[in-house]
Amino acid sequence: MESTVNEGTFSALRGQLQEAAAAFAGGPDALEGILLGIVDDVDRAVREPLEIFPVCHHSPASALAMARRLREKQPKVVYLELCEDMAPLLTELRNCRLPVAVQAFATEVDGFPAEWAPLSVVAPITEASAEYQAIAYALDAPGVELVLVDRSSDHVFQWQESRNDSTAFADPDAPPAEEEAALHGDAVGVEIGDLRPRFADLEEHLLRHGRVRHWSEWWHQYVELPLGDSDHDTYRQVMLLIGSLFRRLAPGEAHQVRIDEDRERYMWTRMREHLAATGTDPADALYVCGAFHAASRVEEFGVHGANTFAITPPSATKWQHGLIPSSHAAIEAQFGLAAGSVSIAATQWAKNLKRTRVKPYRLAGQAGTKTPKAAKKAASAPAAPAPADQGPAPDRLTGFLQRPPVLDRLDEAELLGWSVEIVRAARRNGYLASTADAIAVFETSILLAGMRDRAKPTPYDFQDAAVTCIEKDTVPGRRDVRRLVEIMLGGDRVGQVGYDALPPLARDVHDRLAPLNLKLQQRGVQRALLDMAARPELQQCSDVLWMLCHLMPHGAARPIMGERKLGERPIQESWDLALGTHQRALIELGYEGVSIEQVLEQRLRRTAYGPHATTAKVLEAVEDATLYLRSRRLADELGRHALEVLATERSVDSAPEVLRRVRGLLAYYRTAEPSLPAWIESFVKTGYAHYCTLLPTAFTDDDASVRQVAAMLGFLFSMESLALSLGCDRNQLELAVAQSHPQDPAKTALLWAARTQLGTLSRADLRARCAELLGNPLVIPAYPHYLSGFLHALEPVPALADFVVEAVSNAFAQLPDPVLLPWLPTLITSLRSSGADLAPLLIREAGRIFPNRLADLDTWVPPWQTDPATATARPPRDHTAAPGSVPLLAAYPTTCDALANLLGCENGWQTPAPAPTGAALLTHHPRTAQALEELLTAP
Structure with a gap:
């Protein structure tokens, strides 16, 4: 529903757009309706009694305009487009080093599909963002109230049709993210001011005519830089214009349109409820939202809008909230921005502050920053009286759109410094770069900027020039030239959640690992050496580390020397720890419990009692409960459940794993316990009968492998003595083998x-x-x-x-x-x-x-x-001829002649006296004679 607008405010702009539409299209058509509708959207938002401040996420121009407006107006109430259930966490930002992300997390879902679990929503915050300026102002200024008005984390998933839906707009040109890009995991991102064309043809048109490669570069060149020095009215009207343009040219996807409009109805409903409950004058409030939502056309828009939107109740899902570390790379990967764009934005933010001398707002005690005295004084000063109503803001759009682009003067010193620095960084990373390459990068940057109609090379022009001039055929090191430029121009800043802002579990882990004397919050890998023989108190640290190794991702706690097995206790261990790098995973463990023992027990129960749990999985849980928790109670409970699962299994797929784990548990209990637990005795007895029953079928089943059948027989034979002592019948096994064919x-x-x-x-x-x-x-x-x-x-x-x-x-x-x-x-x-x-x-x-x-x-x-029998009783052989061998052979002349022919004697016997044939031959070969004698006399 279009609102009634004042034709006088933007009458000149309307006339020019009508003429342009008629000349372009040959007459009034849909183009005229779109162009005039955009002006109507801007006029409607400008005339709203509750001041609307449109922003773009992580935009230095938006942050700078926000800081200016807050110091000028000093509102008493700030309405912020952010999930309303995240409000209690914002005060903890002062204990962190930005960038960080506010997170809502749910491990168990109630009211959503089970395959969606775990649910996670994050809202990243950087210092060069308008939302942080508003938060810092509202939390430190006395008498100022901060109200979050966007849908709750629960509604984020209520309004999704599938778990794969995402508010991010993927950039096809973005390179694959590195390790820091995984800091947000697979969480759904919520950002203030998702300002990007949803009409693919429009974005392609803007990129082609702007002579840029991706959207981040277009925004930096054609919006960020021109708005960096603009006044408040110009900034508002231009941002409203862009938001309305992208909104009206967005494709009509019913689901996405419904979500956008429902978010706007939700926020205006919450703001009207707060205004009515507190009696706040709309002139004393400021509404900070994305430019896309500022140009809204829903009936609920404005303080005088219709109250027709009913907010649905939240589901029964229990949400946990906390702060997790974020990084520039993680923000870029989640929201489809070009690699390095957030780092370039941070650099641009620092330049804007230095050039305009605007004092930004920073939370008192913010880690990694220093609050300027002037800013602290301004934050604590009493609020200035609200400016008198001077009517609608003058038309700034006409002049802005007609103004030719400002050609920035080439800053040769800055460009030369960049060129020298990138060559130095390239040499450190294995490139054969020289001074000639620095000169080439300098000249190529100017050349590329001129080809793209820019008087001053942008960081993106410089990046292209560096890749062209330095990166030849291969990348010798771990980083390519494009990544080196990103690091040089700002780097991928990684945030950190302070100790006081950590959940109880994370603080408990840090306290229990304090004897290691390591900086556990520091990023990177640290080596920990544990000598339990010299320092017995380190045994508790070892227990914590093994549980962390079991619960956290690979690399967070990795054993180098030492292992934990049933019945074994090492006296020395060596660990590689990277808890600072994997701080997000440690924080998310804190959402599941107050101690790692509680989390580990919950996970073992979840694994053992899951719908797809097998006997082998349950026995693994029993082993883990014994290894890491040393809980006989939990092990007995899970062992009894393993007995129930075994009785219901009709396949032998897990037989090898069952055999291995039962053998290990039996060996442990026989050496560590005075008697076997009752559950394992019952397990052996039931398993003996169970596998005897399945054995004939397994022998003929094509799906049962030889290894699985061998494991069944291994269970039956190795557990036979124990099973028979418990009352099993061996005839059952014999019958099972006899029936197998x-x-x-x-x-x-x-x-x-x-x-x-x-x-x-x-x-x-x-x-x-x-x-x-x-x-x-x-x-x-x-x-x-x-x-x-x-x-x-x-x-x-x-x-x-x-x-x-x-x-x-x-x-x-x-x-x-x-x-x-x-x-x-x-x-x-x-x-x-x-x-x-x-x-x-x-x-x-x-x-x-x-x-x-x-x-x-x-x-x-x-x-x-x-x-x-004879091999053991036979005496040692004598290599001399036996005296009785010749008479024996002489008594059998036929046999001697046959043997002589077999041995190749063709010239007859040479004997001095008449003797049986073959005697002379045997006389010359006593060993053969002895062997033949033994052969003939053998029984």
Whole structure:
């Protein structure tokens, strides 16, 4: 609904726009309606009794105009476009170093889809922003009230159709963000003054005709710089004009339009409620909002607008609020700004302050800043009387739009300093830059600015020139030239939340780690050395660090030396700590509880009782409760729940993990406790019956892998003695094995190993079956799979290690190369993929059986080719001929002749006296005679 406007205020501008529209379009059409509608929006906002101050987020021009207006008007009430539930946190900004972000966080949702959790809303604040100027003024000036009027954090998600919706406008030209860009996580960003065209063709038109690469550069060149020195009325009208233009040319997406209009209705409803409740004169108030919302056309607009908007109640979700560190890179990444634009804005803010001598507002005691005495005096001075109503503001738009652009004089000293500094930074980062490159950067910057119709090179022109002249083919270091320019022109400032503004959990962590004597709030990695033997009090620090390692992201607390296992307590540890870098993660832990023990217990319960929890996950939670919390109560509770989960499982997917964790817990309780907990005894008893029931099905199920079936057998065999002592029946296991009839070769070999363990299949029969497999040409291609099954059998039957070595050795000894080489890759890949953890056992056994030296391999006899009974009783061999060997062989001349022919004797016997054939040969070869004698006399 268009408001009634005074035709006299902007009558000259309306006439010019009508003529321009008629000349451009050939007659009145939609273009005229848009242009005149923009003027009407500006006129309507200017005439509103409650002064509207339009801003753009993180704009130095907006911040400068805000500081000027606050000192001139000194309003008693400041209405700020910011989530109303974040108001109590703003006083904590004085304990932080900007930039920081005000955050609303919810780990458990009630009223929203569960997959949205956790919910997070952040509102970043920098010093070069209009919102910070308004906050600092309102909090430090006596008698001034700050009222946040935007939708609450809960309504941010109530008005979203999906979790993937975002208020950010992604910049396709923005490079990938670095580590600092992740400071906000996946939070939804809320900013004051999201001023960017939502009409893609309009933005493309502006960028092309402005000869710039991205939106941030266009705004800096054509809005930021001209408005930096403008008066208050000009600033307001130009910002209202831009906001109205972008609003009227925005595409008509129903969902986004509804959200924008609902936000405006929400804010005007809240402001009218406050004005009515407090009796504040609208002339004594100031409404700070984005220029996009300042040019609103909803019926609720203004102090005399309609009261037709009903604010919905919040959901049952419990929100936590706090401050988290932010950075320029994080703001740029979240809101789709060009890399380095916020840093350039901070530099521009410092230049504006120096040039105009405007005293900015800063919170008293603000970390990282010093409050000027003049600003402190002005903040504490009594409010000046409100200026008399002088009617509507004069038309400043016509003169501003007709004024030619101001050509700034080239500041050669500044540009020369930039050129020298970037060459110095490039050399430090590995570039082969010289003085000639500095001269080239200087001249190229001027050249690029001239090509883009600019008399003075902007930071973006300088950045392009530096990349062109210095960066050749490759980047020798970690940073490229574009990043070096961003650092040189301002750098990525990273904020910090002070100790007093931290949640109780974070302060508790800092207090408990105080004995380490480290600056934990400092960014970067610090090394902590813990010698618990010399300083027993460091044991508590070790406990805290291990819990932080479990709860926080990788890198926040990383152990270098030392580990924590069940039943072990190291006496020395070494840690790399980066709690200052990961301060956001530590603060968000504080939203979940008041101590890290409470947070860890809640997370373990959430994992164990989750809808997708498996037996292995619950047992892992039991182990973590024992390791980090040393809580027998929690471990017993989770252990009983693991028993319930096991009874309901119908798959064997987690059997290997269950076996590993149960073995570890049993070993721990047997050494650390006088008796086993009742839950683990019940778990072994139930698991024995459970896996016996599932065993026949698992052998024939194609979805059950050999490793999983081997883990089931490992549980049954390794827990058998304990299970039988608790009342289990071994016949159940025997029947389960007897009912198993696998078709897969690997599972067949695994079944044979299980039968060998149970005693229903002897070693001789098992050896005979393997020999039969090697003798069947049709089965030879599948023999590697049988070997894989035998390898997995080492899990339940480790005593078969020597037999597995024998089976592999027989394959290599008996098969010819044309048969062996084709399936050798299959054997290797099968062993690597499915038996890597069991290979060391096989290698140790092979090392025990095979000779230690290569020279002994020729005379080595495999132990499986000798009779164990006679091998141990046989006396040492004598290398001399036995006296009874010749008469024995002489008594069997036929045998001697056959052996002589076999040994290649063709010339007959050379004997001095008549003797049986072959006697002379045996006389010359006593060792052969002895071996033959032993062979013939053997029983």
